[in-house]
Amino acid sequence: MNDESPKFARYVPGPVTDEQVERMRKLADLPDSEIDFSDIPELDDAFFEYAKQGTMYRLTKQQTTLRLDADILDWFKRHAKDGKGYQTDINKALRAYVVAQERRAAKKAP
Known part of the structure; x- marks a missing residue:
């Protein structure tokens, strides 16, 4: 197996x-009152107490x-908790910059 092989399979639907x-x-026209939800439990406050958002997808x-x-590197290392996570902090700083530049470019676009 070479190092460039994908780590997961992609599903490509047919036509x-x-x-x-x-x-x-027909399903889109069906009113909610006619849909059988008996096999799906209703989500209550207990579910949302422990729910976490964004755990299913991670950027590559x-x-x-x-x-x-x-x-610069020293600053990030000193500000990271126990000296760990500084690379993530650098990534967040770069992402914030990229997002700001994209927004700025979008405002300038006609």
Whole structure:
């Protein structure tokens, strides 16, 4: 197995048939009162007390070598909890910058 092979499989659906389109139309027109939810438990406050958002999808990380100014790297390491997580903090700072630049570019676009 080479290092560039994917770590997960992707599902690529085939074309939707006319029969499937018709079934989806019928389902979309069905009122909630006619849907059988008996096999699905209703979510209560206890569920949401322990629910966590965003645990099912993680962005793909790519390992790289990056040269940073020593004082910048030192700052992130000093501000990380127990000296750990500084790389995540650097990633967050870079992401915030990228998002800000994207927003700025979107405002300038006609």
